[in-house]
């Protein structure tokens with residue numbers, strides 16, 4: 313039996329009582345704005361309360377990996393639910409969390425990232441890494457080593473520490489004056505002349521490896537990550553990798569840093585960790601970092617940080633099922649040919665005069681539209697947003713970054729669905745901008 317939804321009533325109540333993230337709420341609440349109410353998902357497809365179906369073109373804000381309602385993840389969550397939904401991780405432990413940590417540490421050779429700190433979101437994974445880095449240096453007798461280096465246009469989340477690292481003006485200027493000390497750079501070469509970098513007051517460099525997501529799917533030059541690792545090593549500075557978006561196969565490998573055989577001092581994971589089912593995050597670090605927090609309680613070396621839902625068994629069970637699917641369904645092996653198909657389909661969009669640049673890595677693509685003469689549209693015209701709205705009528709659900717159309721469907725998306733998605737983008741650009 314199908315559920316019956318009263319879309320009109322849901323819309324009224326939403327507009328009366330909710331406040332949506334990153335959303336200009338006056339426009340949202342306008343009478344002629346009809347938000348989609350999503351009610352079901354299956355594989356790469358989502359369905360709204362009116363029975364319309366869409367390809368989940370941004371993996372439900374970059375989270376979904378193997379598709380919606382995957383039987384194995386659903387079953388793992390149900391099985392855990394029948395045992396217990398949540399127990400405290402402060403003073404007690406649980407089996408799904410133990411198994412998950414064991415599994416995650418196995419991804420890097422010789423168990424180099426041997427310790428897993430669990431939290432709730434990408435932002436908190438970053439917060440934990442920042443606080444661990446600063447306290448590591450305090451515990452080692454270097455209390456002044458507390459500054460971070462982050463990149464232009466970086467996005468690392470919205471809690472205050474994570475937001476301090478952010479380099480996107482519109483998102484981050486509101487916290488100005490309340491940030492952690494951060495120096496912003498645009499390329500690793502700037503580190504050579506950066507005061508305090510070499511064995512000075514810089515605690516860590518933080519980067520989204522290979523690809524900046526919220527900046528509009530911007531690719532770093534090949535070899536840049538390895539260069540950064542070398543510079544950090546030479547300077548005695550930690551490297552924190554934010555793989556909240558790039559992790560879990562999105563770039564074609566399990567983790568983006570594996571493209572350049574780089575292992576960080578801290579690896580931050582969230583979004584796809586549970587396959588996109590439940591909020592859970594992990595900060596992985598080394599035994600060297602971990603052991604600096606050991607000592608008599610009175611020495612005050614303990615890491616006093618955590619959240620009520622740390623180590624949540626439901627989330628850990630979902631994450632374990634997510635990782636098992638990679639093995640059982642040979643997800644990454646099957647992805648490789650589909651990445652080629654996606655590259656080919658994206659190439660097919662290049663003849664559109666408004667397509668300025670297509671940025672593509674693995675199963676992540678950003679299609680930037682501009683005027684045919686290469687100048688940008690005024691941001692207030694919201695061209696990217698209008699194209700994404702138009703794409704819905706062609707069965708594609710996604711969200712832009714300014715005028716970059718994001719296309720990064722779940723890894724289970726079929727070749728046929730990829731074709732539907734890129735076709736919808738072509739149609740939508742035509743409808744919004746006409747032909748040049």
Ligand SMILES: *Cc1c(COP(=O)(O)O)cnc(C)c1O
Pocket residue numbers: 374432433434435436467468469470520525526554555556557558582583
């Ligand atoms: C989404 C994202 C975050 C923040 O994660 P939340 O779960 O939204 O807190 C951090 N870093 C990157 C690279 C992200 O894409």
